[in-house]
Amino acid sequence: MKIYLKPLWYAVFFLCTQYLVAQKEEIWKETTVLEFKEPYETITINYDDEEFVFNVTGKTKFLLGKKEKISKDRISIGSTVDVAIVIESRKRVLTKILLNKDEYGDIKKFEGVIESYKGDTAIIDGRRVALTDKTTIKCNGGSDCACSKGRSFLGFDELQLGSFLTVYVERNDNGVYMASKIEVCKNTYGKVDQEFMLSLSKDFDATNLNQFKSIPNNVFKAANGLHNGTIKLGNLEFKLLDDIRVQGYINMIGNNVLPAYAKEESFAEKHGVIFRFYVIENGVPNAFAMPNGMIFINTGLLKLMENEAQIAAVLGHEIAHVTYEHGIKKYKTTRFTNSNIGKKTSKWLKQTVKKKMNVGEGTLAGKALNTALEYTTPDTVMSLFNKKNETQSDRAGMFYMSEAGYDPREAANFWKIMMENTGNQKFMNNIFNSTLSMVNNLETDLEKTDYGALGEDGIDKLVKGLLETIYTSHPLAVKRLGDINHLLSTTYKDTDFTQLDVGKESFDKHMKKLNE
Structure with missing residues (x-):
């Protein structure tokens, strides 16, 4: 009998410890939901740029924050x-899922621009x-607010459109935020703003832009002209599409989408911003804005679109980066610790990419990465890209496009297209190779640095790091689609979409040559 007790005890102990090990929870922070639908038996999430499928059981807890229970349908694509x-049994089982309290409206405070108002709703x-x-x-x-601290306003009709407001939320009634308190800042063009714009002018070179002298009668005549030629941003030179009709078409849409207050001459005078739109002949699906109102969209992005409303959604998003002063705000928060506009942002970007590449700060590869990043994109453009700014620009951009008469549901359709394409490995390989070629072409400018210290793997990771700042991240596309669908179901739930347009006919007419 004694012969078998010890092995039996070991077997029981082994099974128990294996069970305990199996039951130890792992906590994964800030994951993105890629798929979760009835009958809610599995959930697909993105984490560390990889997709994972978890089994969902009857014991799985669904929480808002750490304690408040919520129904399964509160978790949606993009959450x-x-x-x-x-x-x-070698399968991942979901024990708890925690939706952030700030997700989809459960917030106590936010800041933004007042775009319009009607009575007591804005x-x-x-x-x-x-x-x-x-x-x-x-x-x-505040110093740039042009109003005395504590001065009261009776209602929205006493506020200047385009002013920055901080809203303290009493409650959220299905997408309508009931305000308990609102703080106002009229937002003047002060010395710091002027300093920023002066620094910004060093980030681009437009001396090789040529203005079209003769514009056909049926082409939109932009106030600041239509252009071809090339423009240099940082150390990269981009060729503008040499098609006056497409350039005019994009400028027409951009000007239609501009909020009314931004079309006034006083806005340019007060903020040093002149809105103009350019089409870059480049296959990477990208669009970006300079804080001075220069907005660029690549042919690679236009070729993915289906109608004019989708162009309006993207241009509205880029316009919002400017009207919400994302670049200037970044500068104002860093200037007191570092007076050079680019250094703080560059440092952040370098640290982010280095972390992904596992490159040490003082290593030869680290120094080479610093130089390579400085040669790729202007810091004043890079400073715009963070998740909070992107989400805010999507919200404001949807309002701009709907006010211009475009169907905001096309913003969601655009992100469905992006989600499908960014999930296509062949598509992503083509984008990666195009960006890799762009980075490799800089090598001749970097001969004095040990650029080769990055190695092939380092260069690949550098390119992936750069691509995360534009419209080529699959998790980002899923997240943006989820946010926009939520807006459509709340903010736009009472919209009469029959009165809004998608602009299919005009789009097909102008994009025909581009897609040949």
Whole structure:
């Protein structure tokens, strides 16, 4: 009998410890939901740029924050969630999923521009905000606010459109934010803004841009002209599409989408911003804005689109980067610790890419990466790209396009296209190779540095790091689609879409040659 007790005890102990190990929870922070639908038996998430499928059981907890229970249908495509999992029989089982309280409207405060108002309801930050009898509206008295601290306003009709407001939320009634308090800043063009714009002028060279002298009668005549030739941004030179009709068409859409206050001459005078739109002949599906109102869209992005409303969605998004002063805000928050506009942003970008590449700060490869990044894109453009700014620009851009008469549902359709394409490995390989070629072409300019220290793997990771800042991240596309669908179901739930247009006929007419 004693012969078998010890092996039996070991077997029981082994099985118990294996069970305990299997039941130890892993916590994965800030994952993105890629798929979750009825019967809710599995959930697909993105984490560390990889896709994972978890089994969902009757014991899985669905929470808002750490304690409040929510229904499964609150979790949708694009939701940012923390998850807890265990491994059972070599399968991942979801034990808890935590939806951030800020996700989809459960927020206490936000900042944005007042775009329009009707009575006691306004659009601020692309959200519907309503006043109550108890709401207070007062100037916060900042140095650039042009109003005395504590001065009160009776209602939205006393506010200047385009002003920055901070809204304190009392409650959220299905997409309508009931404000308890609003702080006002009229937003003047101060010395710091002028300093920023002067620094910005060093980031691009437009001396090789040529203005079309003769514009046909049926082509939109932009106030600042239509252009071809090349423009240099940082150390990269881009060729503008030499097609006056397409350039005019994009400028027409851009000018239609501009909010009314941004079309006034006083806006340019107060903010040093002149809006103009350019089409770059480049296959990478990208669009970006300079804080001075120069907005660029690549032919690679236009070729993925289906109608004019989708162009309006992208241009509205880029316009919002300017009207919401994302570049200037970045500068204002860093200038006191570093007076050079680019250094702080460059440092952040370098650290981010280095972390992904596992490159040490003082290594030869680290120094080469620093130089390579400085040669790729202007810092004033790179500073615009963070998730909060992108989400805010999507909200405001949807309002701009709908005010211009475009169907905002096409913003969602655009991101469906992007989601499908960024999930296509062949498509992503082509984009990667195009960007890799662009980076490799810089090598002659970097001969004095040990550019080769990055190695092939380092260069590949550098390119992937750069691509994460534009419209080529699959998790980002999924997240953006989820956010926009939520807006459509709340902010735009009462919209009469029959009165809005998609512009299919005009789009096909102008894009025909581009797609040949």
